[in-house]
Amino acid sequence: MRVGLFVTCLVDLMRPSIGFAALRLLEAAGCQVVVPAGQTCCGQPGYNSGDFAAARRLALRWVEDFADCDYVVAPSGSCAAMMRVHYPRLFPADVAAGRRLTDLAARTWELTRFLVEVLRFERPPGTWRGVITYHDSCSGLRELGVKNQPRNLLARMPGVILRELENCETCCGFGGTFSVKFGELSTRMAEHKCAAIQASGAAAVVGGDLGCLMHIEGRLRRRGDTVTRVLHVAEVLAGEQGVVPCK
Structure with a gap:
């Protein structure tokens, strides 16, 4: 099975460890992984x-x-939702282009859904011991149905205690350009999210979109929390958990 890894802009520029973790997971599941050098933003x-x-x-x-x-x-x-859901809508008058996009979009997946629903992957190679809470990102949840898949994978890791976050499906306030256009509202939404994370008592908050994680981590640090780790689910599952924050 030849799987193309779409790394995403933020991962490439801000936290490449997520890309390497995704690569490790796909290879552990038996995939031949290719990373096209010419790939760029999903748009x-x-x-x-x-x-x-x-x-x-x-x-x-x-x-x-x-x-x-x-x-x-x-x-x-x-990014997966942009490619899978929105790309096929971009060329209503170009039948040939629309057909090519629709065909590939139907074979495009968010990482944890692909691992669970296509590969039936059951043995994440990472290790963890302690309490984790999970934040559901809006696009993955609402456009792709990503909900139980990351939790199922985390639950298969010995030592993981998964504690549900209050209002886990509520937006963190990032929303891409939303956080730029509506900065004050975005900050207040992040404040509510971070208060819930700290109330959970978890050692780490985990999610599936780096934009959300950067937004959450920035607010946690501004609140004076230098201990709670903010990790992508791929990093935890693969055992590549980034840099430990200062204490």
Whole structure:
């Protein structure tokens, strides 16, 4: 099985360990993983801001980059949703382009859904001991149905105590350009999320989208919390858990 790993912009630039963790998980599940060197942004920021022309250009480039893959997998619900749900809508008048996009989009998955529903993966190679709480990111949850899959994988790791977060499905306030356009509201939403995380008593909050995790971690640190770890689910499952924050 030839799987194309769509790394995502934020992972590539801000926390490459997530990309390496996703690679390790896919290989542990028996996949032949390819990472096309020409891949770039999925186009979601432009698409959400009304720049459909830019989104179309990036969608066509994506098809070329991943055309020879059996599947495309991304460690991000928002990017995977852009490719799987929104790409097929970009070319209503171009039947040929629309067909190519629709075909590949149907074979595009968020990482934990792919591991659970396609690969039936049951043995995450990582190790962990302690309490984890999970934040559900909006796009993965609402557009792709990512909910139980990451929890099922975490529950298979010996030593993990999964404690549900109050209002775990409530937006953290990031929302891509939303956090830029509505900074005060975004901050208040993050404040509520971080208060719930601290009330959970978990040693780490885990999620599936780096944008949310960066937003949450930034607010936690501004609240004076330098202990709670903020990790991508792939890092925990693969045992590549990034840098330990200062205490």
